[in-house]
Amino acid sequence: MIKIQRASAPEVLADSPSEGMHYNKKEVVERLWEMQHGKCCYCEQRIPDEGHLKAVEHFRPKSVFRNLKNEWKNLLLSCAQCNGKKSDKFPVILSDTSGESETLYPETASRETPAVIDPSDPEINPEDHISFDFSGGDTSYEEYGIIMARHGSLMGQITIETVGLDRMFYAKKRYDYYVYIIMQDFRNLLIALSQGNERDLESCKRTFRQLMSAKGEFAAFTRAFVRHKKLDRPPVGIRIPVGSEI
Template identity: 30%
Template sequence: MHKVNRGIKPKSLNDNATKWTRELLVQVPLNKTFTDIPSKYVNKYKQEDVKQVLTQMYEGLCCYCESPIGVQTYEQIEHLKPKSIFPRFCFEWNNLHLSCQICNISYKKANWDNDNPILDPTVDNIEDFIEIDLESGEIIPISNNERANTTIEHTGLNRVNLVKRRNSIIIIMKKLLKIAVNANEIEEFKEILETMSVDMGYKLLFSSFIKKI
């Protein structure tokens, strides 16, 4: 995860969110569970302009694992506060993020901890809460912060394949660093890493490595 700036509220939400919310909340007591509510009342946040702004915000990366979206997984509009628990925030712009399918469906789901809520990349300074172990590739909570622990657990930030991917990037960067040191081109190498983070994702990993150099 990394800090991002929230984009301007899309026109579709600006024009319709209040109405859509009112219609959805009418349906909640009429249905046994949230999943029983007809999709036409729930899925109106899936607007093209919403996807476009979120994609620009996150530069095409998952808001949680920072993996590039579109190569091996489709993007999903994620509700930080689960819509099934907080239906009043279903169309709330500040609650919408861009996520990969694995983080959203396999891990995040409807998980929510009121006492120690998951980190919000548009609000929280992520590097105050988590860091990356540049030896193992694992995400570590700073000072065992409980919100960091919640975030790691609820989004699967240390799932096996993800850690392997980060670790493989670390190995490559260390090899390139040796070459840069021998060539006395450290500053140029930092610029290369910054460019790589745009194409490869995993911005927290790249920024952490650059700081360690």
């Protein structure tokens, strides 16, 4: 999950109409799809441009916050898996700062702090709250690259649970991405480094840079891998893109 730079509202939602299903109109879906580089706002898997796998996600569920169903800032695009799991859940952090969260459904929940991370919130960088653990053996998706709350973040933990980002379905997808995409480039990079081949090294760095761009599938996962392997430091020194940077 990475930060999403919110695009301007499409014309059809300019006045946040209270009636109708304007949020599902083609121009809205297309604007969201472009804004998120064709990826799910939560799990970052690619969402096909065609077909019915795109789901307009209401960050504050429309079943509860009916007045926000056509509110542009409340809309994101998610994959069918994330959309189905999050459903109408909207946990909030209670203001008594007990450290506990509670799932609230009433309209009054808008006054509380959402416990799920809104990736388009300019104040929040999802990568501060959610990361991946690469310390396990790299031969199994059950041990390697496990999603986790970063520095014990409560928001990170609740987001993972609410959207179900720790489901095996995603762990397998990310692990396949590691094996078939990331590891190939990592191997080439190590060879170039050991041979002192500057040209190949630069080429591998460029590839990593593209994978970590906001356009890259599982960009947060790749960024965490690069941090774990310390490739952002000498002698490699790849610069990790920040937030929604492409």
